Amino acid sequence: MPVERFDETSERRPAGVELPAPTPWPIVLAFGTTLLFAGLVTTGAISVLGAVISISGAIGWFRDVLPHEAHESIPVLRQVPCVTTTRSEVARVGTANELQRAWLPIEIHPISAGVKGGLAGSVAMAVLAMLYGVLSHKSIWYPINLLAAGFFPAAIRATTAQLDAFHPRAFLIAVPIHLVTSLLVGLLYGAMLPMLPRRPILLGGFIAPLLWSGLIHSILGIVNPVLHQRIDWPWFVASQVGFGIVAGIVVARQQRIRTWQRLPLALRMGIEATGLADDIPREDEPR
Numbered sequence: 001m002p003v004e005r006f007d008e009t010s011e012r013r014p015a016g017v018e019l020p021a022p023t024p025w026p027i028v029l030a031f032g033t034t035l036l037f038a039g040l041v042t043t044g045a046i047s048v049l050g051a052v053i054s055i056s057g058a059i060g061w062f063r064d065v066l067p068h069e070a071h072e073s074i075p076v077l078r079q080v081p082c083v084t085t086t087r088s089e090v091a092r093v094g095t096a097n098e099l100q101r102a103w104l105p106i107e108i109h110p111i112s113a114g115v116k117g118g119l120a121g122s123v124a125m126a127v128l129a130m131l132y133g134v135l136s137h138k139s140i141w142y143p144i145n146l147l148a149a150g151f152f153p154a155a156i157r158a159t160t161a162q163l164d165a166f167h168p169r170a171f172l173i174a175v176p177i178h179l180v181t182s183l184l185v186g187l188l189y190g191a192m193l194p195m196l197p198r199r200p201i202l203l204g205g206f207i208a209p210l211l212w213s214g215l216i217h218s219i220l221g222i223v224n225p226v227l228h229q230r231i232d233w234p235w236f237v238a239s240q241v242g243f244g245i246v247a248g249i250v251v252a253r254q255q256r257i258r259t260w261q262r263l264p265l266a267l268r269m270g271i272e273a274t275g276l277a278d279d280i281p282r283e284d285e286p287r
Contacts, residue, residue, distance in 0.1 A: 029057030037050070041222055114189055117189050118184070120246050132239070141167070144174045148174040208244055209237070
């Protein structure tokens with residue numbers, strides 16, 4: 001009798017499930033909002049276009065949910081589909097314990113590696129920047145004053161002779177900006193370089209500096225055209241690549257630590273209770 005009741009219940013399953021219907025209007029609204037704010041740094045016509053698209057997206061989205069939500073019926077499969085593959089066998093990532101799932105990355109750099117890499121890269125970039133100042137303007141203060149002038153629009157109008165001279169205020173402003181930015185990029189390198197373990201210098205020394213140099217070049221031409229004209233971009237890219245190579249080498253040579261991803265969340269948070277871990281970690285694993 002229990003088996004018969006189970007069969008009767010299984011026969012009464014619905015033929016379909018009502019789910020919210022797909023709609024493109026949220027993406028249209030997001031795109032219009034992006035254009036609306038992009039017009040603030042470009043032209044007013046882009047903001048007008050963004051406003052029109054945003055209003056259209058909002059109206060279309062509201063029409064999909066008001067006065068009644070749009071739904072569609074999804075058929076319920078009575079049999080579980082059989083998953084097939086054309087591969088002869090499944091490719092697996094080898095781990096120390098084949099019974100556990102491999103979490104990637106298995107090892108990461110500590111925070112101290114990013115700090116050391118950022119400080120070393122800041123020294124290399126400062127040396128290249130001062131070398132440019134000596135060769136081009138016979139003064140090491142030109143790139144320092146130019147960095148400080150980027151945050152003060154009035155200082156951009158200074159003459160080349162004024163930028164070549166030493167200014168204590170500009171020096172006290174440029175040094176913290178340079179150190180903080182270098183440390184932040186160094187921490188980013190510490191988290192990013194394990195993604196390319198075989199060629200970390202290719203990612204940290206060339207790809208990343210070229211990407212952010214191109215981004216700064218395109219944004220600065222719109223935000224501050226005067227500063228954009230004063231910067232010697234080949235030397236700027238060379239200093240960024242120098243930073244990336246030195247920081248990448250320092251970070252890549254630091255000792256890595258194993259990740260805690262395979263451990264339960266409660267155990268990673270420091271909650272002590274019985275039954276959180278099936279086995280005791282080995283001596284070479286994090287506790």
